[in-house]
Amino acid sequence: MRLGFIGAGNMAQAMIGGILAKEIVKKEDIIASAATQNTIDKVAKEFGINVTLDNREVAKADIVFLAVKPFYYEEVIDGIKDVVDEKQLIISVAAGKSVEWVENAFGGKKKIVRIMPNTPALVGEAVTAICPNANITDGEKQEIVELIASFGLAQIVSEKIMDAVIAVSGSSPAYVFMFIEAMADAAVAEGMPRVQAYQFAAQSVLGSAKMVLETGKHPGELKDMVCSPSGTTIEAVKVLEEKGFRSSIIEAMSACADKSRNM
Structure with a gap:
């Protein structure tokens, strides 16, 4: 299983650190991109993972985390949607972007999961809400919960309470x-x-x-x-x-x- 992180800021680093600490995925099977060379150099040094400035390279992973700020979502998705297929899992990590919004942005039948973790993921004590779309199978739901639970408590929730989740745990x-x-x-x-x-x-x-x-x-x-x-x-x-x-x-x-x- 290869993981890709588009965006390598604090939240992405917290998740990467938590996943690696539990040895769920090997560091050579994780790739991350960022907008600046300084950021990817820092991430490569700290975690030993693969890094790139090319989001499209990351978008080839089995599970792709969209870990950029919400106002970059449209631009980022527009740049990768033609290289993402229906077998990959796309995990959205953004406040204010619903599952439906991400589905429409990709413009096709994609496997979309919205999550809201928090930064204690870095020490294995996060709490993360998970909202999968209708294209995610039961087996994939279990796989996602197990992956996210590697850095803390993980629960599937209704998207209608996601704003409450952001207030009570995300922020x-x-x-x-x-x-x-x-x-x-x-x-x-x-x-x-x-x-x-x-x-x-x-x-x-x-x-x-x-x-x-x-x-x-x-x-x-x-x-x-x-x-x-x-x-x-x-x-x-x-x-x-x-x-x-x-x-x-x-x-x-x-x-x-x-x-x-x-x-």
Whole structure:
């Protein structure tokens, strides 16, 4: 199985790194293209995969990931659609581009899958939504899920919730990184060394997330377990509520989903 990545930016690199880490595909069976020599040189050095400036060369792979920005999709697809056949799997990695849009852009009966991963793919902890079109067989669906699951959780979802997926997982690492950074800044203000502050904040987020996933308890119940009467935690929670912590997250995610719908 040969994989091709048209576009070799952060998201593509995260997926390539995750796939190689699990040894699902050998590095010599992956090829990536980019718009600049600097980018492909960087990717070749970091991952040891094949690289090219020619998208059409990548489009010959068994599975082709379209990992460019949404506003480049029309141009990129127009440049490769005559070399893509009905046996290949085309995987779209773009907000705002529906399965139907990609199908129409290729202008023929193609096997199209829309996915929305996130950058934790680089450390094998992504979450990826998968939307296959009607031309994908059950066997191919399983193959795709297994490939994507090599770098994290992978689930087939209805495309109608893809905007919610983008808000809750595709974009959310940025929110989490901001949260970690803010906690570390506060710890530094209290006298903790910067490097140690990042470690304590990041590990606390990691451990808390694992508790949600592994205990099956409601996040509110887990929060209550930390909040002792008249304690330090409930005092912090009170301030977060006063400052609109939860409502700001909800509003930010709503804005993210709206942006995705209107791209």
